[in-house]
Amino acid sequence: MDEHCCSTQLIDGDGAFNDAGIENFIKMVKLAECGLSYAVVSIMGPQSSGKSTLLNHLFGTNFREMDAFRGRSQTTKGIWLARCADIEPCTIVMDLEGTDGRERGEDDTTFEKQSALFALAVSDIVLINMWCHDIGREQAANKPLLKTVFQVMMRLFSPRKTTLLFVIRDKTKTPLESLEPILREDIQKIWDNVPKPQAHKETPLSEFFNVQVVALSSYEEKEEQFKEQVASLRQKFYHSIAPGGLAGDRRGVIPASGFSFSAQQIWKVIKENKDLDLPAHKVMVATVRCEEIANEKLAFINADEEWLQLEEAVQHDLVPGFGKKLSAILDKCLSGYDMEVIYFDESVRTSKRQELETKLLQLVNPAYQSMLGHVRAKTLNDFKEALDKAIEREGFAVAVHDCTQSFMLKFDKGCEGAAIEQARWDPSKVREKLRRDIDVYVTSVRAAKLSELTTLYEGQLNRALSEPVEALLDAASDDTWPAIRELLQRETKSAISGFSSALLAFDLDQATVDKMILQLEEYAKSVVESKAKEEAGRVLIRMKDRFSTLFSHDADSMPRIWTGKEDIKAITKTARSASLKLMSVMTVIRLDDKNDKIENALSFSLMDASDSGGSSRSIQILDPLASSSWEEVPQTKTLITPVQCRSLWRQFQSETEYTVTQAISAQAFSQTYPAFLQSFCEKEINLQHSGEIGKTLEETEISFVLEIKDGDLCPNVDKSKKMKNWEKRSISRSGHRSESWNYLEANKRNNSMLPPPWAIVAILILGFNEFMTLLRNPLYLVVIFVIFLVGKALWVQLDISGVFSNGALPGLLSLSTRFLPTVMNILKRLADEGQRPAVPEHNRNQELETKSFRNGMRSNSSSDASSNITSSESGIEYSSLPRQ
Numbered sequence: 001m002d003e004h005c006c007s008t009q010l011i012d013g014d015g016a017f018n019d020a021g022i023e024n025f026i027k028m029v030k031l032a033e034c035g036l037s038y039a040v041v042s043i044m045g046p047q048s049s050g051k052s053t054l055l056n057h058l059f060g061t062n063f064r065e066m067d068a069f070r071g072r073s074q075t076t077k078g079i080w081l082a083r084c085a086d087i088e089p090c091t092i093v094m095d096l097e098g099t100d101g102r103e104r105g106e107d108d109t110t111f112e113k114q115s116a117l118f119a120l121a122v123s124d125i126v127l128i129n130m131w132c133h134d135i136g137r138e139q140a141a142n143k144p145l146l147k148t149v150f151q152v153m154m155r156l157f158s159p160r161k162t163t164l165l166f167v168i169r170d171k172t173k174t175p176l177e178s179l180e181p182i183l184r185e186d187i188q189k190i191w192d193n194v195p196k197p198q199a200h201k202e203t204p205l206s207e208f209f210n211v212q213v214v215a216l217s218s219y220e221e222k223e224e225q226f227k228e229q230v231a232s233l234r235q236k237f238y239h240s241i242a243p244g245g246l247a248g249d250r251r252g253v254i255p256a257s258g259f260s261f262s263a264q265q266i267w268k269v270i271k272e273n274k275d276l277d278l279p280a281h282k283v284m285v286a287t288v289r290c291e292e293i294a295n296e297k298l299a300f301i302n303a304d305e306e307w308l309q310l311e312e313a314v315q316h317d318l319v320p321g322f323g324k325k326l327s328a329i330l331d332k333c334l335s336g337y338d339m340e341v342i343y344f345d346e347s348v349r350t351s352k353r354q355e356l357e358t359k360l361l362q363l364v365n366p367a368y369q370s371m372l373g374h375v376r377a378k379t380l381n382d383f384k385e386a387l388d389k390a391i392e393r394e395g396f397a398v399a400v401h402d403c404t405q406s407f408m409l410k411f412d413k414g415c416e417g418a419a420i421e422q423a424r425w426d427p428s429k430v431r432e433k434l435r436r437d438i439d440v441y442v443t444s445v446r447a448a449k450l451s452e453l454t455t456l457y458e459g460q461l462n463r464a465l466s467e468p469v470e471a472l473l474d475a476a477s478d479d480t481w482p483a484i485r486e487l488l489q490r491e492t493k494s495a496i497s498g499f500s501s502a503l504l505a506f507d508l509d510q511a512t513v514d515k516m517i518l519q520l521e522e523y524a525k526s527v528v529e530s531k532a533k534e535e536a537g538r539v540l541i542r543m544k545d546r547f548s549t550l551f552s553h554d555a556d557s558m559p560r561i562w563t564g565k566e567d568i569k570a571i572t573k574t575a576r577s578a579s580l581k582l583m584s585v586m587t588v589i590r591l592d593d594k595n596d597k598i599e600n601a602l603s604f605s606l607m608d609a610s611d612s613g614g615s616s617r618s619i620q621i622l623d624p625l626a627s628s629s630w631e632e633v634p635q636t637k638t639l640i641t642p643v644q645c646r647s648l649w650r651q652f653q654s655e656t657e658y659t660v661t662q663a664i665s666a667q668a669f670s671q672t673y674p675a676f677l678q679s680f681c682e683k684e685i686n687l688q689h690s691g692e693i694g695k696t697l698e699e700t701e702i703s704f705v706l707e708i709k710d711g712d713l714c715p716n717v718d719k720s721k722k723m724k725n726w727e728k729r730s731i732s733r734s735g736h737r738s739e740s741w742n743y744l745e746a747n748k749r750n751n752s753m754l755p756p757p758w759a760i761v762a763i764l765i766l767g768f769n770e771f772m773t774l775l776r777n778p779l780y781l782v783v784i785f786v787i788f789l790v791g792k793a794l795w796v797q798l799d800i801s802g803v804f805s806n807g808a809l810p811g812l813l814s815l816s817t818r819f820l821p822t823v824m825n826i827l828k829r830l831a832d833e834g835q836r837p838a839v840p841e842h843n844r845n846q847e848l849e850t851k852s853f854r855n856g857m858r859s860n861s862s863s864d865a866s867s868n869i870t871s872s873e874s875g876i877e878y879s880s881l882p883r884q
Contacts, residue, residue, distance in 0.1 A: 005061045005082040013077035022260045029083040034256040037089040039247040042119035045129030047098025057230045060085030063095045114270045124247035125163045132171045150194045161249035163210040171215040180213045290352035297337045318374045327421040372430045375414035383407040397507030457499045464491040465527045473535045476585035492524045536639035539586045543579040550575040562666040589637045797822045
């Protein structure tokens with residue numbers, strides 16, 4: 001970056017203009033090619049104030065900087081020229097020798113004035129580098145120098161608007177907003193007091209200069225912050241010659257090719273001028289001395305014990321008599337200043353007094369604001385406590401009005417006690433903040449109270465609607481939704497009446513009241529809709545319960561006894577119609593009193609289709625249930641879609657068919673075995689009277705089959721044939737064998753001594769060699785048979801499975817003690833059997849028949865009635881055959 005800036009000394013310390021140097025510089029930076037697209041920036045200010053450092057960081061130049069370790073001395077001599085790096089348009093910067101330097105002495109200030117005037121004449125932008133603590137001083141702030149420069153510039157040159165950018169270095173805690181007005185006021189005073197030619201008597205300062213002010217942090221103490229601020233300031237120099245830019249006024253600009261000649265002529269004219277004067281010595285002394293005294297008084301109050309104690313106390317809590325105490329401290333300080341500066345120039349001492357008073361007020365303002373903050377906080381806390389108590393005694397709106405008015409007056413009195421005589425500070429902003437805080441608290445309390453009130457009435461509506469709506473939907477009929485609408489209107493009207501009366505205490509506008517009432521109405525509707533959705537989710541259970549109730553009980557709510565006289569088909573249709581009615585009620589939410597055709601559609605597609613049988617297939621294209629929505633019913637009001645209705649109906653049919661087939665079976669029993677049925681019914685009635693109602697139809701079937709098998713209930717009937725018919729009918733009505741048949745088949749399997757067929761085949765194949773060995777040696781068969789009989793006898797007598805059920809070791813110990821006695825007992829019984837006389841053949845056959853009859857398996861049953869079941873797509877037809 002440094003290699004492109006081409007630093008060149010334009011004017012040396014003796015005032016000699018470097019003609020060759022500037023020509024070489026213009027060639028190196030190609031300035032002549034820029035035309036009017038260039039800008040000139042210069043900087044002026046006290047010696048060792050960091051001008052070169054600022055330029056190097058701001059524009060990327062390589063001006064020589066002061067070595068702080070060698071002491072403060074003159075670094076820049078004369079005027080130096082360089083090009084700014086990476087800034088468009090081409091920008092030339094001039095670094096001026098610092099003013100008020102020790103090397104030139106107190107009297108040799110001519111070069112300072114000449115260089116400053118040259119910078120103002122040549123530059124589009126002039127940076128005036130000044131210390132923050134020098135603002136308000138006459139000499140350090142370059143005021144006399146600017147006054148002379150203004151006067152000479154108007155006399156020598158035609159008006160050209162130049163930007164004066166005051167750069168305040170090492171800014172303090174004092175905000176720029178407070179420093180800038182002071183600086184601008186000083187500049188305006190200089191301009192107003194400068195003698196002007198007749199042509200510019202009424203010309204304002206803004207015609208010649210565009211004054212701007214920026215502030216930078218200390219480079220030594222806050223280097224990173226300084227660099228960030230400089231980087232931000234650098235952005236202002238991009239496109240500076242554009243309208244509105246820092247160098248936006250281009251009146252009288254010299255083309256870049258004539259810059260060298262123009263600069264030489266301007267410096268020549270300035271060198272020949274000799275009438276530059278400094279301000280009067282008297283004013284200067286007054287300015288310096290008054291400022292010193294003011295600084296002393298400011299330092300005194302910063303160390304004053306009374307002020308420090310007051311400042312510390314007000315940080316934590318309210319201080320009684322704060323305003324009076326602080327006013328006395330400030331009055332003491334200002335009175336001391338007036339006594340010490342009474343002999344100095346009046347205008348200067350008055351100006352400095354105003355500055356001192358401003359600084360003092362800035363010093364004590366935070367304490368004053370803290371005092372107002374404590375007053376506001378205490379007032380707000382007291383207001384909250386008082387309002388909570390007042391609401392319990394009075395209405396909400398009355399309590400808010402009275403408490404607000406009372407505590408705002410209390411705050412005003414607290415502000416009067418904190419007021420300072422020397423300041424006319426307005427506490428209105430703090431008062432407004434207190435009022436906003438009160439309004440926010442009132443709003444929160446109102447919202448909480450209204451929320452409690454709304455919750456109360458919503459709870460009442462929920463209790464008043466939930467259970468009645470559930471009961472009405474459970475008893476679904478044509479009057480269900482009209483009754484629900486009537487219930488909803490009645491309970492909502494009652495709740496709104498009480499709710500509206502309660503809202504009167506809150507003094508709400510009518511729009512808010514209407515909105516809250518509307519929300520309560522919507523909540524009531526949502527309770528009904530939520531309960532309807534909940535019940536719709538249990539519609540299949542409800543349908544099965546209703547079907548079971550109507551199918552299993554007569555008109556007098558007595559349990560049906562299937563004696564053979566009942567029309568099962570008609571009863572089934574009636575029960576299913578009632579279940580279909582329940583589903584149609586549950587299908588949609590009907591709170592708007594509009595008629596729909598859902599019940600007819602369900603009946604047509606489900607019930608009528610069952611009756612019409614196969615003809616329903618020819619009109620499937622007109623099926624109203626082949627859709628995901630109901631006609632003229634919004635999706636938000638739909639609980640069960642048409643497709644879901646069909647699916648539910650199919651599931652309902654499949655789960656109720658078993659009940660119907662049980663009834664048909666019972667009816668068939670009654671027709672075939674009326675005497676047994678009469679006996680069974682009497683038993684059932686006795687069980688119901690005694691409370692033993694757990695016996696099911698399946699148990700009845702088992703009992704019935706066993707009586708057929710073991711007893712003489714039907715002695716003239718072929719029992720094996722009836723058992724087969726019973727099994728066929730059980731399988732045909734339910735798709736699988738009934739529980740009675742499962743029971744019988746289980747007994748048959750458990751008592752069967754044969755292994756499964758696959759095991760028999762495996763034994764035959766794998767045991768062929770062994771079979772052949774046994775066939776060749778029949779004696780083996782006799783030995784094996786004897787061993788089997790003995791082993792079987794020992795297994796039964798010793799109860800080996802029972803002995804080893806308690807463990808291996810206890811089983812072995814028990815067998816060791818019982819083995820020999822058991823063998824002896826078996827041998828003894830064999831001997832006794834050999835000595836018994838022979839039993840006649842007739843008696844033995846009779847005994848075997850008796851045992852076979854008593855211990856035989858109940859694996860077959862007979863029935864002289866059967867039921868034919870014809871299935872269709874959506875229903876079942878039932879018919880009973882008479883007794884054969």
